[in-house]
Amino acid sequence: MVKMLWQATSSEESVIEKRDVSVGSRVGITSLAGPKLSGRIGHVVGHGYYPKSLRIVLDGSKSPITLHFTYVELLRQERP
Numbered sequence: 001m002v003k004m005l006w007q008a009t010s011s012e013e014s015v016i017e018k019r020d021v022s023v024g025s026r027v028g029i030t031s032l033a034g035p036k037l038s039g040r041i042g043h044v045v046g047h048g049y050y051p052k053s054l055r056i057v058l059d060g061s062k063s064p065i066t067l068h069f070t071y072v073e074l075l076r077q078e079r080p
Contacts, residue, residue: 020074021044021054021074022044023044024044025043025075026075026076027041027042027044027056027072027073027074027075028040028072028073029041029042029058029067029071029073030073032070033067033071037058037071040058040059041059041075042057042058042059042061043056044056048066049066052068052069053067053068054066054067054068054069056072
């Protein structure tokens with residue numbers, strides 16, 4: 001089971017910082033990212049060129065995409 005640790009809202013744009021997200025962190029994409037990406041899950045493979053961007057490989061994808069922090073929610077995977 002996957003539980004959300006953090007979700008951005010438009011008023012909380014800078015709640016998450018680079019130090020909060022490490023390579024390998026599981027993340028979900030919020031509805032703010034649009035209908036094609038909304039609800040997808042992936043993992044962080046690095047930080048982007050810009051200070052508030054992340055490089056993420058979505059599950060089922062081969063190459064990473066770059067997203068702003070406001071489109072990402074941190075996930076925690078609970079062990080059974």
